């Protein structure tokens with residue numbers, strides 16, 4: 001089988017904003033199966049957070065983010081100790097908007113890892129949320145800028 005080093009790993013995930021909505025997908029995974037999560041994945045060796053966000057979003061949804069308007073929002077520490085294979089992620093949360101307006105449609109390009117992507121109003125998020133996201137929402141975190149997006 002696969003040997004996994006027991007060390008903390010870095011994940012980069014994206015709040016892709018469209019109007020008052022964010023893009024979420026229902027996970028197909030041993031970690032957080034069936035919960036709604038942001039697009040994102042593991043930081044690769046030598047990558048910037050922005051490069052990782054662009055790459056993961058493209059791989060998972062086919063969507064292109066506006067590279068000039070991406071911002072780092074926050075970082076959280078997530079220990080998944082209850083899993084059959086315990087894992088530990090330092091998760092970097094980025095914010096972004098689609099390149100070239102809001103016309104692009106998300107595609108489910110990794111159907112073995114996700115049941116599908118959709119836009120959800122921040123005021124009416126689906127349940128259950130993936131635990132690290134749930135924790136942030138409950139703490140009052142809001143990914144939207146104080147002045148509305150153009």
Ligand code: 8DG
Pocket residue numbers: 011012013029031037038039040041042043056078089091113130132133
């Ligand atoms: P990769 O092979 O494409 O690099 O990885 P992936 O298959 O896309 O990994 P992932 O599970 O989507 O993301 C890696 C870890 O990031 C995940 O196991 C836990 C952490 N993580 C959070 N919050 C979120 C989130 O909202 N969405 C995603 N996708 N991952 C998250 O802590």
Ligand code: MG
Pocket residue numbers: 040041042056059060
């Ligand atoms: Mg991925």
Ligand code: MG
Pocket residue numbers: 039040041060
């Ligand atoms: Mg992923």
